[in-house]
Amino acid sequence: xxxxxxxxxxxxxxxxxxxxxxxxxxxxxxxxxxxxxxxxxxxxxxxxxxxxxxxxxxxxxxxxxxxxxxxxxxxxxxxxxxxxxxxxxxxxxxxxxxxxxxxxxxxxxxxxxxxxxxxxxxxxxxxxxxxxxxxxxxxxxxxxxxxxxxxxxxxxxxxxxxxxxxxxxxxxxxxxxxxxxxxxxxxxxxxxxxxxxxxxxxxxxxxxxxxxxxxxxxxxxxxxxxxxxxxxxxxxxxxxxxxxxxxxxxxxxxxxxxxxxxxxxxxxxxxxxxxxxxxxxxxxxx
Numbered sequence: 001x002x003x004x005x006x007x008x009x010x011x012x013x014x015x016x017x018x019x020x021x022x023x024x025x026x027x028x029x030x031x032x033x034x035x036x037x038x039x040x041x042x043x044x045x046x047x048x049x050x051x052x053x054x055x056x057x058x059x060x061x062x063x064x065x066x067x068x069x070x071x072x073x074x075x076x077x078x079x080x081x082x083x084x085x086x087x088x089x090x091x092x093x094x095x096x097x098x099x100x101x102x103x104x105x106x107x108x109x110x111x112x113x114x115x116x117x118x119x120x121x122x123x124x125x126x127x128x129x130x131x132x133x134x135x136x137x138x139x140x141x142x143x144x145x146x147x148x149x150x151x152x153x154x155x156x157x158x159x160x161x162x163x164x165x166x167x168x169x170x171x172x173x174x175x176x177x178x179x180x181x182x183x184x185x186x187x188x189x190x191x192x193x194x195x196x197x198x199x200x201x202x203x204x205x206x207x208x209x210x211x212x213x214x215x216x217x218x219x220x221x222x223x224x225x226x227x228x229x230x231x232x233x234x235x236x237x238x239x240x241x242x243x244x245x246x247x248x249x250x251x252x253x254x255x256x257x258x259x260x261x262x263x264x265x266x267x268x269x270x271x272x273x274x275x276x277x278x279x280x281x282x283x284x285x286x
Contacts, residue, residue, distance in 0.1 A: 006194045007212045009117070010060045010076040011228055015221070017062075018043055022211060026064065028204015030072060032184045033115065033169060039067040044099075063095065070111040071095050078232055079239060080120040088114050092166040107154065112166040117191060119173050128175040129184070134165035260286045 007016070017025050023040040030038040044063045061075035073091050077084060092114045099110050116122075136145035145161060152158055173191045180186045183202035190196050196209045217225060255276045262272045269280050276283075 005214050006190070006196060006209070007214055007217075007225065008194055008229075009191050010078070011225055012208075012212050013062050013074065013076065014060045016211065022207070024207045025204045025211060026062075026074070028202065028207065029187050030066075030074075030115070031203045032187055033171075034113070038072075041065045041067050041069075044071070061091070068111075070113065071099060072113045072115060074115045074117070076117045076119075078119050079235055084116075084118065084122055088116060088168055092168070096166070109164075111164065113169070114166060115169045115171075117171045117173060121175060122170060122172055125172075128172045128177075128188070130168075130170040130172075132168040132170075133162045135162055256282075256286060259283050 012025070016022065027038050027040050030040075042065050044065055059075065059077050061073060064072050064074070066072060073095060075091065081087065092112045095112045096109055100106075100108050137143070138145070147155065147159065147161065155164070171188060171191070173188060176185070176188045176192055178189060178192065180189050180197075180200070183200075186197075186200040186202040186205060189200075190205065190208065196205050214222065214225065255278060259272050259276045259278050259282075262275065263269075263283060263286060269283050272278070272283050273280055
């Protein structure tokens with residue numbers, strides 16, 4: 001049996017998951033994604049860099065610090081942005097620079113994870129979950145650049161340069177085929193369908209199923225949530241219309257180019273009209 005009365009994850013991040021008692025939900029998701037037991041120490045900031053009105057429903061982000069002192073940015077992006085990779089870079093760089101104190105050594109730079117849940121096809125690739133890390137490879141020898149023994153001692157363990165640099169996760173929700181092969185897929189199923197199946201066992205989902213019910217919201221919050229859903233639909237419709245208009249213009253330009261060529265080659269106007277769908281008046285103006 002599926003629970004279909006659940007709130008979207010972006011709205012939950014924005015309104016419901018910021019209390020310490022409810023960290024279990026985000027901890028569960030991050031644990032399934034990163035394949036380790038993640039514990040959240042605190043939420044540092046949220047919804048940064050919203051410069052335009054559309055961002056209020058198009059995007060939501062949250063920055064948390066885990067028990068190891070690492071920073072995790074979780075961002076949900078609802079609509080297409082062609083420069084979204086650059087946004088990911090900016091977000092992680094901003095976290096690095098803002099959370100080191102003046103006068104600290106670079107050793108104090110915090111590890112940053114950028115987790116991006118996107119509802120559009122970002123880039124090109126057949127998978128729906130991607131993980132990016134920084135790796136240094138010798139251009140002549142093909143070997144991997146590692147830390148020296150002294151550096152490892154100073155850094156506190158057997159780590160690699162990749163462990164120091166920001167890491168990126170991209171979950172392309174719409175590319176998921178609705179078949180949950182593992183516990184991370186169970187989370188992605190929820191992201192896509194706002195449903196949690198009875199048999200799902202992923203960490204945090206049981207708490208999410210209990211906490212993120214629409215009927216748990218007050219009447220005022222339910223009204224705001226319905227407006228959020230309407231805004232998402234309206235924006236999706238606006239983007240569809242813009243895309244359709246652009247495609248229509250391209251088709252019209254192509255027809256005019258064909259008609260122009262046929263006219264130049266001496267074809268009669270009625271034949272050109274029949275071939276392209278343009279009126280005789282439109283053809284005469286070419």
